[in-house]
Amino acid sequence: MALMKVKFDLKKRVKLAQMLWLMYWFSVMAGVLVFSMGMFFKIELRKRSELMDNNESHFMPNLLIGVGLLTCGINAFGGKICYDSLDTSKFAKWKSMLKPFLICCLIFNVLLFVTGLLCFAMRIPLQFTLAEGLKNGMKYYKDTDTPGRCYMKRTLDLMQMEFRCCGNNDYKDWFEIQWISNRYLDFSSKEVKDRISSNVDGRYLLDGVPFSCCNPSSPRPCIQHQMTNNSAHYSYDHYTEELNIWKRGCRDALVSYYGGLMGTIGILVLLVTVLEVLVMVGLQYVNTAFSSLANPEDPESESEGWILEKTVKETFTDIMAKMRAMGKTNQVEEGAEEQGAASAS
Amino acid sequence: MSLLKIKFSFQRRVRLAQGLWLLSWAAVFSGATTFGLGVFLKTELHRRAEVMHTMDIHMVPNLLMAVGLASVGINICAGRICQDSMDATRFARWKSYMIPFFCLALFFTTLMLVAMILSYALQPSLEESLKVGLKNGIRFYKDTDTPGRCFQKETIDRLQIEFKCCGNTNFKDWFEVQWINNRYLDFTSQEVKDRVRSNVDGRYLVDGVPFSCCNPSSPRPCIQYHLLDNAAHHNYEYQTEELNLYNRGCREALVTYYMGIMNTIGPGVMSVFLLQMTVLASLRYLQTSMEAVEGQENVEVDTEGYILEKGVKETVKELKEKLLKLVQFGQVDAAAEGQGAEDGASAEKAATPESK
Numbered sequence A: 001m002a003l004m005k006v007k008f009d010l011k012k013r014v015k016l017a018q019m020l021w022l023m024y025w026f027s028v029m030a031g032v033l034v035f036s037m038g039m040f041f042k043i044e045l046r047k048r049s050e051l052m053d054n055n056e057s058h059f060m061p062n063l064l065i066g067v068g069l070l071t072c073g074i075n076a077f078g079g080k081i082c083y084d085s086l087d088t089s090k091f092a093k094w095k096s097m098l099k100p101f102l103i104c105c106l107i108f109n110v111l112l113f114v115t116g117l118l119c120f121a122m123r124i125p126l127q128f129t130l131a132e133g134l135k136n137g138m139k140y141y142k143d144t145d146t147p148g149r150c151y152m153k154r155t156l157d158l159m160q161m162e163f164r165c166c167g168n169n170d171y172k173d174w175f176e177i178q179w180i181s182n183r184y185l186d187f188s189s190k191e192v193k194d195r196i197s198s199n200v201d202g203r204y205l206l207d208g209v210p211f212s213c214c215n216p217s218s219p220r221p222c223i224q225h226q227m228t229n230n231s232a233h234y235s236y237d238h239y240t241e242e243l244n245i246w247k248r249g250c251r252d253a254l255v256s257y258y259g260g261l262m263g264t265i266g267i268l269v270l271l272v273t274v275l276e277v278l279v280m281v282g283l284q285y286v287n288t289a290f291s292s293l294a295n296p297e298d299p300e301s302e303s304e305g306w307i308l309e310k311t312v313k314e315t316f317t318d319i320m321a322k323m324r325a326m327g328k329t330n331q332v333e334e335g336a337e338e339q340g341a342a343s344a345s
Numbered sequence B: 001m002s003l004l005k006i007k008f009s010f011q012r013r014v015r016l017a018q019g020l021w022l023l024s025w026a027a028v029f030s031g032a033t034t035f036g037l038g039v040f041l042k043t044e045l046h047r048r049a050e051v052m053h054t055m056d057i058h059m060v061p062n063l064l065m066a067v068g069l070a071s072v073g074i075n076i077c078a079g080r081i082c083q084d085s086m087d088a089t090r091f092a093r094w095k096s097y098m099i100p101f102f103c104l105a106l107f108f109t110t111l112m113l114v115a116m117i118l119s120y121a122l123q124p125s126l127e128e129s130l131k132v133g134l135k136n137g138i139r140f141y142k143d144t145d146t147p148g149r150c151f152q153k154e155t156i157d158r159l160q161i162e163f164k165c166c167g168n169t170n171f172k173d174w175f176e177v178q179w180i181n182n183r184y185l186d187f188t189s190q191e192v193k194d195r196v197r198s199n200v201d202g203r204y205l206v207d208g209v210p211f212s213c214c215n216p217s218s219p220r221p222c223i224q225y226h227l228l229d230n231a232a233h234h235n236y237e238y239q240t241e242e243l244n245l246y247n248r249g250c251r252e253a254l255v256t257y258y259m260g261i262m263n264t265i266g267p268g269v270m271s272v273f274l275l276q277m278t279v280l281a282s283l284r285y286l287q288t289s290m291e292a293v294e295g296q297e298n299v300e301v302d303t304e305g306y307i308l309e310k311g312v313k314e315t316v317k318e319l320k321e322k323l324l325k326l327v328q329f330g331q332v333d334a335a336a337e338g339q340g341a342e343d344g345a346s347a348e349k350a351a352t353p354e355s356k
Helices: A010-047 A059-085 A088-121 A123-139 A152-163 A171-176 A190-197 A250-291 A312-344 B010-047 B056-085 B088-092 B095-121 B123-139 B152-163 B171-176 B190-197 B250-293 B312-355
Strands: A006-008 A303-305 B006-008 B303-305
Touching: A006 A010, A006 A250, A010 A059, A010 A250, A059 A088, A059 A250, A088 A123, A088 A250, A123 A152, A123 A250, A152 A250, A250 A303, B006 B010, B006 B250, B010 B056, B010 B250, B056 B088, B056 B095, B056 B123, B056 B250, B088 B250, B095 B123, B095 B250, B123 B152, B123 B250, B152 B250, B250 B303
Parallel strands: none
Antiparallel strands: A006 A303, B006 B303
C-alpha cells in the first residue's frame, strides 16, 4: 500500500508543477534571507570582538552563511526540474537524477533542522565569552596610551551608552578597578597618596563611574563621583537613587541582545526547514506523478503520485535488506578472494 | 510654423507608443520613490521638532509628497492613453481630456522644481528656527519638574550624544544658563550663595557642562566642571584641550545633517523631473500624430507630430484672445440679462393695465 497516494489528471499535474515552481522561487528568497542573516550576525560579532574573549567562535555565522548558499543552490536546481517537468522530452533527462537528488534534499533538511537547534544552544558559550571579555575590557579602560589597547576606552564608553548599561554585573564593578590613567593623577596631592596606600596593589580606586554610565532620563545632573557618600551631594541618597546611572550590567545587556538575535535567526531557520520539507514532498509527488503515466504515449492520461512506494515499515525493511545484501556480497567477495589466494599459493 | 515638428510613419508611431508605455511605468516607480523620499524627510524633521521653533521647512517634504502622488497618477493615465492609442476608436474618447491633462501635468512637474529650489532657499529659515529652538531647549534643561517641559533635559542630552555636539553655537552656551535645578542646590552653602549673588538675575551659573557633552574619544576621563580653571585638574590646559568635549555646536550639526539629506534628495528629484518631462513630450507627440490619423481610412498613413500647432508667439496671442473673449462674453451676457429683465418688466407693466 503506497503512502498517501493521490490520483492526477493532466490539469492537476500542470497545476502541481506550477505551484511547486513558485514555491521553489520563494525558497530561494528564503535562502538569501538566511545568508544575509548569517552575514549580519557575523558583522555584529566583529563589531564587538574587542569585548569578547580572544577565541570568539565564528562557527555559527559561518554555518548560517554556508547553509544559506546551499539552500539557494538546491532550490534553484529544483525549480529548474519543475520547469522542465511539463515537457516530457526535457523531463526524461532529469528522471534518473531525481531519486539521488531527493535523498540529498532529505539530508539537507536534517542539516537545516540541526542548524536551527544550534542557534538556540549557542547562547551559553556566548555568555561565558562575554563575561571574560568585559572583565578584561574594563581592566584596560585606562590604558589609552598603550598601543593595541588605546581604543578600549572609546569602545566601552560607546557600548555603555548604546546598550544603556554600566559595568560587568552592575556599576559597582567600576569601584574595584583603577579606570583613571596615572598620567592624570597628581601624585603630590594627599588625597591621591591616601587612596593608593589604602590597598595592596597600589591602585587608585574610587567610588565613581565613567560618564558613559549616566542616564539621560535622570531629573538631576549626573552624579558620577563620590557615589556612596550621601553628604557629598545635596538631597542625595544612594540607596534610593534609581535614575542617576544605568542599573543594568553590560553582560546582561549584551547577552540578551545577542540571545534575542540568535533566537530570531533560529526561529527563521526552523520555518525555512518546514518550507523545505514541503517542497521536497512536492517534488516527490511530481517525480512519481510524471513517471507513472497509465498510457506512456498519451500525455493526457491519468497517473498516480505518492510519497513512498510501500508503507513506512516495508520501506524500512527493504532498506535494511538491501544493506545486509550489500554486506553479504562484500563478505562473499572477500571469501572468494581468500579462496583464490589460498588455491593460488 | 509648428514647434518641433517630426514626421511619424506607422512603425515609428507604434514604437513611440511602446517606448512611452515602458517609460510611463518607470516614471510611476520614480514618482513613488519621490513620495517615499518626502515621507522620510518629514519623519526626520518631525523627530527633532522639539528643538525647532517654526515649521517652515516642512513645506519641502509636503511638496515632495504631493508631487510624488500626482506623478504616480499622471503616469498611470499616460500608460493607459498609450495602450489605447493602438486602437483609433478607443483613442478618440481621450480627445477632450488631453489639453486639461497636459496643463495639470505641467503644473505638477513645475512644482517639483519649486520643491528643489525651496530646499536650498529655506536653509536660513531652518538655521534660525534651530537657533531659537535650541536656545529654549538649553534654557528649560533644568525644568525637569515643570509639566510640559520635563522631557527637555532628556531630549537635549540624547541630541548631544547622537549628533556629537554641545550647546547651541559651542559649549560656552552652557556657561550662560542655569542648567542645574534649584532643588539640587544647597542654598546654605557659601559657594552657592556666592555664585547666585554674582549675577543680576540670581542664577546659579557654573563653568561646567552636562555629561552629554563628553567625547568618548578623549584619552582622559571626562572633565565637566571647572572647565576654565587649569589648576582644578592635574595636567590640564583648557586652551589646548581639544578632545575632552564635543567642539561642534548642535545648530551646526543639525543644519549639516538636514542639508546633507536634502542635497542627496536634490539630484534624485532632478532626474525624476527630467523623466517626467520626457514622458509628457512623448505623449504630446503621440497625441498629435494620432489626431492626424483620425478620420482617414488607411490607418497606416504617415503623419506629423508637433509640440505646439503654431509658433510660441502665435499660441500665446491666441490664448490671450480666448481669455478676452471669455471675459467679454461674461460682460455681454450680464448686459443682455440686464436688458432682458428690463424688457420683461416693461412688457408686464404694459400687459397689466390692458388686463385691467
